[in-house]
Structure formats: C-alpha cells, structure tokens
Amino acid sequence: MARKARTHYAILGLICWKPMSGYDIKKMVEVGLRYFWSESYGQIFPTLNRLVDDGLATKKVDPESGGRRRQVYTATRSGRKRFEAWLRQPTDLPRLRDELKLKFFLTSRSETDEGVRLLEEYRTQQLEHLAMLKESEVIFATALQGAGMPEELDQLMKTLDWSDSDMTDEQSHEILVFYLTLRSGILVAEARVAWVEEVLPILQAGKLPETL
Amino acid sequence: MARKARTHYAILGLICWKPMSGYDIKKMVEVGLRYFWSESYGQIFPTLNRLVDDGLATKKVDPESGGRRRQVYTATRSGRKRFEAWLRQPTDLPRLRDELKLKFFLTSRSETDEGVRLLEEYRTQQLEHLAMLKESEVIFATALQGAGMPEELDQLMKTLDWSDSDMTDEQSHEILVFYLTLRSGILVAEARVAWVEEVLPILQAGKLPETL
C-alpha cells in the first residue's frame, strides 16, 4: 500500500466497523463524519476494489437489494489485522494549509483595513459554521438523553441499519462517539472566533496592549 | 490558472510582498509561515516559472549573489492585480481531514481503552505542539516590547533582508502580524487539549454527565 494511504485505512476502517457498499460509505461520511473527514466517489470505488485485490476485503452482491445491485464489502481477517496495526501507529498532525491566515499574513504590507476585513470575514464564516454544529449538537444530545430519536437522525439510523424502536447500549455508545467528535469541532470553531476577538483590537491599535 | 491554485497565489503573494528567490520562499515558509502553511520545492520552482510564463512575475539573476546564481522573482503589475483580486474572493474553509478523530470514531465498536489511548496520544501531541508555539510566542513578544531582538529571529531577519540594528515601524508591524497568526495556533491547540479534558471523563463514564 502507498505512503500514507489515509483513504485506504479510512475505508478499511469503515468496513471493519460494519460491512458496507460504496454508496453506504459515502452516506456515512456525509452524515456522520463530515465534521472531520471527507471522501469522494472517485476515491471510494477504486479503493474498495483495491482492498479486495490486496486480500483485505471481500465483495459480494447483496441478494436483498432492489435497485441496481449493491456490492457489499466486508473486511477479511487480514484486513482487520492491518486496520488494527494502523490504529496503533503514531498519527500525524493534520496538514496545515489555512488559506485565510495566509491571506491575513500577506496583507501585512497593505492597509490595516484589508486585514480587518479578512478577520471579520473569518469570524462570520466561523460563526455560521458554529451555528450548524450547534444544531447538530442539540440533535445528538436529545437522543443521548433518551428524550426520543430526533427525525434528523433517521438517515443516519438507516445507514447504520438500526431499527428506530430499540436503542441498545452499543448503539447509544456510538451516538455518544458521534457527539464527542462533534464537540471537538465546536471547541475549535469557538477558539477561532475567540482569536478574532483577541486580534482585532490589537491590529486596530497597531500594538500589543500595555498590560501583557 | 487552475481550479483553486492556492499554491500559485501563495507564491504570487509572497513575491508581491517582497521580491524573492525560490530558496527564499522556502525559508520564509519554514521560518515564518509554518504555523499555517507549507510549500515544497517541488511546487515552488515550477510555480515560479509558470508565473513568469503567465506574465505575472519577472525573473532576474541577482548580480550580488555568491554561490549558485540566485534567480530573484518580482511580481509584475498584472501579477499584483491578480493577487489583489484573489484577496477579495471568498475563502474556503480549510479542508477537514483529521486522522486522529477518524481513528477515534472508528474505535467506537472496540474496547473503550483504545479510545482512551487515542485521546491521550492526541493530548500529548497537542501539548508538545503547544510548548513549541509558546516558545516562539515569547520570542516574538520580546521583540515587540522593544526588549531587544532575540537571537532566534536572526534567520527571519536575514530572509527579510533587515539589518538588525534599526527596526522601523513597518518592520515592527510585520512582526506583530507574525505574532498574531501564532496566537491563532495557540488558541486552537489549547481548544484541542480542552476537548480531550472534556471528553475523557465522559468516555470513561460511558455517558454524559447528569448536569448537562
């Protein structure tokens, strides 16, 4: 397998988690993992077939499927081993390429106004993102507090192949993990907003406050 | 130019900021921008020549250079215009692909211990990163408070072609901008550590605290 092969392991991990088709994987990523991961069809299908070639997964046609025949992929024993070995390997920090900070830096020889404008754009963007995350947070928290299963989780439930009437401990644990990863997105977005609040007055004053 | 062409604009922006060679750009990125950007030689040199082909930059040999002849690139008028237009375009959110959160999610059907281990690894990693950032913070703050120019800034000073005896207002403004982008890295790293502190006890308890 290739150098980092993050996509390979992401997909291998998902089919270890639960046998799935390429389409299921895409749904799963869009509904549940979108706060910290993305995959496109152009990666998913070639990768799945590559996993089969490498003996890490098997493919079989789902006999129950209506529509075009679903190809369901399942991790083999050696696939699981490979996945578990990857889990234990040290994890790189996410790649840093923050376009807005680059723009901000590059305006340092222009008018201060330009930097202020960029910071305000950043704040607006992050606040919108935050609002979206907080909506999801409420949905997950409702489910976790046993106060019913919000409609918005239905699609996720279906992808996970759960019946909506009975929530087992394991399912509730999985919803908890969704919630926890979501919290991380919220804390980071809040930190970015806090950064703007800290930095705007300094930039406008042109210097650090005396009280540092 | 290509779809997003972040690298093109990053490099164009740097030579608008100040005429530089490919080698200077690499240094600049490593010393000053590394908290939010990266570029490799494999991108820098082809991109610089592409900018010349497109009429956005000019190349000339630096007559004063010892060693192998330096090729110094300068933005043309149309290069500057292009760069300024890019600055005003809406900025995408950074791409999300956080490998550790993926691992954390994928362990949700394994033993809780595995998730705990990953969170602790994340905390350690972030704390190390934070310590490094805070060292740099002290260095920049010292310079900004006029308490002398720390040795560690020498390389940066040289890349920016400043003599170390006189710090003009403009130079001090640029150091301020370095400092402000650094603060952003610090706030985000702190938020990630806070996330671990929040999440570890919840994961170990297996449920949200009653007091939510």
Add this chain to the structure above:
DNA sequence: TCAGACATGTAAGTCGTTACATGATTCA
C-alpha cells in the same frame, strides 16, 4: 411513463510530497 432516488464506476486533471540530481561557494 418518466422523474427521481439508488447505486457503481471511470477519466481527466489538479494538487502536493519525496527523492533525487546538479552545481557553486565558503570555510575549517
């Protein structure tokens, strides 16, 4: 019957890193 959802896939191109090749100068 036909729009829309489900489902799988490919081609082309963009984006980015790593490893390597090369050459000149400085200084111990």
Add this chain to the structure above:
DNA sequence: TGAATCATGTAACGACTTACATGTCTGA
C-alpha cells in the same frame, strides 16, 4: 580538500476532486 551550505530544478508518485457515464428500480 572536502564537508556544509546555498541554490535550482525534475521525475515519479501519491492523494484527491470533478464531471461524466451508466444502469435499475420505485412511485406519482
């Protein structure tokens, strides 16, 4: 003289997205 550093560049690969092509079933 020869190691370190400054400096430029390419080839090969790997990572990822977008747009497109295709096919099947369901239900209005």
